[in-house]
Amino acid sequence: MEIKAREDLLKTQKERDFHRMHHKRIVQEKNKLVNDLKGLKLHYASYEPTIRVLHEKHHTLLKEKMLTSLERDRALGQVKRQSKISGLEATLRHMEIGHSYTAPEIRVGHRCEGENVPEGPTQKCLREAREQNKCKTKMKSNTKFFEEFYVMEDLFLECFIEVFWKTYGLDSEFPVVIQPDPSQYLCKENLGPSKFDYKLNNIFRLHELPVSCIAMHPRKDILVSCGEDRLWKLVGLPKGIVLLMGVSHTDWISDCCFHPSGNKLATSSGDTTVKLWDLRKGDCILTFEGHNHAVWSCTWHSCGDFVASSSLDKTSKIWDVNSERCRCTLYGHTDSVNSIEFFPFSNTLLTASADKSLSIWDARTGKCEHSLYGHMHSINDATFTPRGHIIASCDACGVIKLWDFRKLLPVVSIDIGPSPGNEVNFDSTGKILFV
CATH class of the missing domain: 2.130.10.10 (YVTN repeat-like/Quinoprotein amine dehydrogenase)
Structure with missing residues (x-):
């Protein structure tokens, strides 16, 4: 019985040692996973300012693209208008050369007030071309005007307001140097x-x-x-x-x-x-x-x-x-x-x-x-010390953090939860913090 009891004891000790080692290994793996998770959270947080900067650059590039496309459309319109005018001049010149013999004889100074002078093919084509080109140009200019107006309205409105207020001198100027009290x-x-x-x-x-x-x-x-x-x-x-x-x-x-x-x-x-x-x-x-x-x-x-x-x-x-x-x-x-x-x-x-x-x-x-x-x-709240070198902040779970404003790094973190911290404030010396 004694020998069997010893064998059972040894067996139990071996199982204990095995489970203890297994527990230590699980704890190590858990700590490793916790550290990896913290690292991933910090890594994820570092992406947010980069994404914000990229979003601002994207917005700026979209504005530049829109302005460039408007300039391109304006240039193409001018090129098309010049090509139409040159083509019209060439057509009129050709018609004048080919049909000059059909033009009626007009005696200047001998036309009565109610007399209707017949038009030749050159004058007729010229008049019709001018009227058609005038209507198209007017319609196109009106359409283009409204398109540009609605597209550029938001972009120029703020600039116009800024120029207006600065011109009349009603805006306040941000002081460059402020002497503290x-x-x-x-x-x-x-x-x-x-x-x-x-x-x-x-x-x-x-x-x-x-x-x-x-x-x-x-x-x-x-x-x-x-x-x-x-x-x-x-x-x-x-x-x-x-x-x-x-x-x-x-x-x-x-x-x-x-x-x-x-x-x-x-x-x-x-x-x-x-x-x-x-x-x-x-x-x-x-x-x-x-x-x-x-x-x-x-x-x-x-x-x-x-x-x-x-x-x-x-x-x-x-x-x-x-x-x-x-x-x-x-x-x-x-x-x-x-x-x-x-x-x-x-x-x-x-x-x-x-x-x-x-x-x-x-x-x-x-x-x-x-x-x-x-x-x-x-x-929920953040504030400066009276001297401004420390920032204090509090969140919805009662965590208070102090930040070095010069280095932009966290100094200390204090957990006073679980109730939320709604407001933080320093006393006049900057050494006592109220939450």
Whole structure:
């Protein structure tokens, strides 16, 4: 019995060792497959900017091809017209030589007013040819005019608008050099309370429906609260007294942003508009219309002459406050653009999209300069540090990423899920991040 028990024990140990080795091999294969899958995802992500660039080149080549074909048709029309005229002249010359003897004798100066002079074959053919050629030329010119008009309308309309506004000097100029406000960099290191010193101070009952966003005044103890009840309210701190209230949007308000001077407010809404408000009177002074779906976010340029907005229609727009028009539309994202923000004191824009990418744009040209990939879910918000060297972003599964803006590389990734991160913001020192 003892010998049999030993044999069973040895057999069981061998089976254990075999299954252990098999398990290790399966784990190694699984890790290899996981690494291969990550590599394939990164490889796939690297194709997206290339495809976007190729798509832009394809669109440019199509425009050039269309313009070339129009020039070719115009040149062919001129060649055909010249050949017809030369052929007609040769025919008339031949007819004049062959039938000159049949021409009637016309005495100049002796024709009565009611006298009808008979036409010879040369004059008759000449008149008929002229009338026929005149009708054909007129019909062809009209048809060609309308074809060219409808084809070139979209191409020249934007150019015409640009020239018109620049001619009359109503457009604002993007500043080349913007001097930053040094006061924002003079914050003390330990200005905020420590980790365990935060406590509830007051509760303000301002809206009947959920609050969508709040924004602090750049200089005063005032905040603006926006809600899904289509209202925004200017509240004085610390008592929470409502100083102003805006009533103009026809749908929920999604975002708001103070003018750098603090005298104006920009709001974006689900009614596809962006509105500017005078905080001295509380009146709406300007409404920008152009998006096809709800506008998610809005932001002011540091010079105060431009407002940028992002929308569910996969585009972003830059609005000129002085000329009251859209200066540029940013195309490139393949899904909703959820947030937009200007780089501090520059002409650079940052957008975050549901297509899981961040894009950096030149506001003067409307071109995408760089794209950042790394999130696996829809990006809800992105922002810069006060100094602008770090970007923070959050997605729909609670993953927070920090990016080095100078090197355009990810620095750290933090998972605080499973709840989504809806907004990220730095404190004035740039060392504390709020989610």
